[in-house]
Amino acid sequence: xxxxxxxxxxxxxxxxxxxxxxxxxxxxxxxxxxxxxxxxxxxxxxxxxxxxxxxxxxxxxxxxxxxxxxxxxxxxxxxxxxxxxxxxxxxxxxxxxxxxxxxxxxxxxxxxxxxxxxxxxxxxxxxxxxxxxxxxxxxxxxxxxxxxxxxxxxxxxxxxxxxxxxxxxxxxxxxxxxxxxxxxxxxxxxxxxxxxxxxxxxxxxxxxxxx
Amino acid sequence: xxxxxxxxxxxxxxxxxxxxxxxxxxxxxxxxxxxxxxxxxxxxxxxxxxxxxxxxxxxxxxxxxxxxxxxxxxxxxxxxxxxxxxxxxxxxxxxxxxxxxxxxxxxxxxxxxxxxxxxxxxxxxxxxxxxxxxxxxxxxxxxxxxxxxxxxxxxxxxxxxxxxxxxxxxxxxxxxxxxxxxxxxxxxxxxxxxxxxxxxxxxxxxxxxxx
DNA sequence: TGTACATCAGTGAACGCGCGTTCACTGATGTAC
DNA sequence: TGTACATCAGTGAACGCGCGTTCACTGATGTAC
Numbered sequence: 001x002x003x004x005x006x007x008x009x010x011x012x013x014x015x016x017x018x019x020x021x022x023x024x025x026x027x028x029x030x031x032x033x034x035x036x037x038x039x040x041x042x043x044x045x046x047x048x049x050x051x052x053x054x055x056x057x058x059x060x061x062x063x064x065x066x067x068x069x070x071x072x073x074x075x076x077x078x079x080x081x082x083x084x085x086x087x088x089x090x091x092x093x094x095x096x097x098x099x100x101x102x103x104x105x106x107x108x109x110x111x112x113x114x115x116x117x118x119x120x121x122x123x124x125x126x127x128x129x130x131x132x133x134x135x136x137x138x139x140x141x142x143x144x145x146x147x148x149x150x151x152x153x154x155x156x157x158x159x160x161x162x163x164x165x166x167x168x169x170x171x172x173x174x175x176x177x178x179x180x181x182x183x184x185x186x187x188x189x190x191x192x193x194x195x196x197x198x199x200x201x202x203x204x205x206x207x208x209x210x211x
Numbered sequence: 212x213x214x215x216x217x218x219x220x221x222x223x224x225x226x227x228x229x230x231x232x233x234x235x236x237x238x239x240x241x242x243x244x245x246x247x248x249x250x251x252x253x254x255x256x257x258x259x260x261x262x263x264x265x266x267x268x269x270x271x272x273x274x275x276x277x278x279x280x281x282x283x284x285x286x287x288x289x290x291x292x293x294x295x296x297x298x299x300x301x302x303x304x305x306x307x308x309x310x311x312x313x314x315x316x317x318x319x320x321x322x323x324x325x326x327x328x329x330x331x332x333x334x335x336x337x338x339x340x341x342x343x344x345x346x347x348x349x350x351x352x353x354x355x356x357x358x359x360x361x362x363x364x365x366x367x368x369x370x371x372x373x374x375x376x377x378x379x380x381x382x383x384x385x386x387x388x389x390x391x392x393x394x395x396x397x398x399x400x401x402x403x404x405x406x407x408x409x410x411x412x413x414x415x416x417x418x419x420x421x422x
Numbered sequence: 423t424g425t426a427c428a429t430c431a432g433t434g435a436a437c438g439c440g441c442g443t444t445c446a447c448t449g450a451t452g453t454a455c
Numbered sequence: 456t457g458t459a460c461a462t463c464a465g466t467g468a469a470c471g472c473g474c475g476t477t478c479a480c481t482g483a484t485g486t487a488c
Contacts (some may be wrong), residue, residue: 042479178391
């Protein structure tokens with residue numbers, strides 16, 4: 001990555017840097033004021049540009065949003081990667097699940113945008129699930145999938161006829177995503193011991209996959 | 212409800228009817244064109260009014276949205292109520308969970324709006340969870356809670372030190388909500404056997420609560 | 423090394439649009455006597 | 456039962472606003488000889 005940037009001309013380097021500054025500004029606005037306050041003018045203001053200048057770097061507002069979302073998924077994935085991979089498999093799964101939730105809570109508007117955007121390019125018909133962005137290198141889902149696979153190899157999770165590895169990872173994803181979504185929207189003001197409840201939920205689903 | 216309306220003067224009755232027509236129009240627009248196409252002008256057009264006329268019935272666009280959402284929660288609840296309550300408790304829980312998901316899939320934009328709106332009145336500090344709209348008569352959560360309670364009484368769910376009835380219902384809600392959300396947003400184009408996977412997820416969480 | 427020129431990065435002003443809301447108004451509906 | 460009046464339901468036009476995007480422009484940067 002760094003080596004790759006070194007190969008670029010100073011011009012191309014500055015270009016890439018400004019492009020990144022635009023995305024950073026967009027992210028900051030979303031974080032501080034919510035996604036509906038994100039406008040070309042607001043971004044331009046924040047990096048001391050005129051709105052027209054942004055079109056040197058992105059073709060439209062939509063492109064900027066798409067790029068910000070892609071970066072968000074990468075960031076979410078990285079947050080989950082900070083969990084030590086040598087934890088006992090089930091504990092590992094619990095921890096990356098909690099990391100997913102934590103990311104959503106500290107970046108609610110960003111998270112909401114990431115999973116609310118409907119602009120993903122449609123798959124051509126006949127494409128398998130592997131082509132879906134869910135299986136991208138940037139996505140966090142493969143981490144869940146690997147985690148489940150590891151737990152299965154350790155004999156801590158029993159794949160059944162009714163629950164493949166894929167489906168187990170999907171269940172796990174659903175429960176953490178549901179918790180994340182509910183907590184940043186409908187349950188925002190709910191007085192409740194979520195630390196306890198979330199752990200309980202993750203333990204329950206883990207039990208449900210056990211042999 | 213009907214009797215109550217009969218008591219009203221013809222004037223009040225027409226007023227209530229128009230108010231409902233406005234909400235119906237709003238709902239139809241959300242369903243057909245998405246929540247971002249919902250405007251006072253669009254609503255007015257649809258019921259052959261001028262935009263200004265709407266202010267006879269609602270103080271602002273925000274009020275209309277709030278009312279539409281409240282109605283949405285009522286509708287979701289009613290959908291879940293169509294599940295026969297005399298099913299075996301665990302099967303009952305599975306079925307109302309699937310009904311929740313089905314509602315979201317047939318009204319994606321409506322569902323998204325209902326659970327994305329941030330305009331719920333904040334609880335005054337010190338309020339218990341019972342005061343939260345989650346526990347309203349309109350909310351679907353109490354159905355999950357009762358379902359879990361019933362399963363517990365039948366001995367099919369084992370409340371543990373680590374998983375109270377409340378937490379079990381929360382887990383269940385999280386998983387169906389997560390599925391619903393993922394399927395109407397990020398996984399919209401995902402080619403996958405969801406009928407199977409969703410059932411598997413619900414069975415897994417049920418197993419995790421079993422004695 | 424110096425000069426002429428092409429390209430690049432960024433500006434300022436304006437475009438047209440759709441929006442929520444307001445306000446003076448008017449005809450229709452209901453009420454009081 | 457008829458008339459005068461108050462209230463109600465709804466209109467049309469306009470308000471001011473913020474938005475994404477375009478376009479002719481200009482000074483700065485890099486390139487070729």
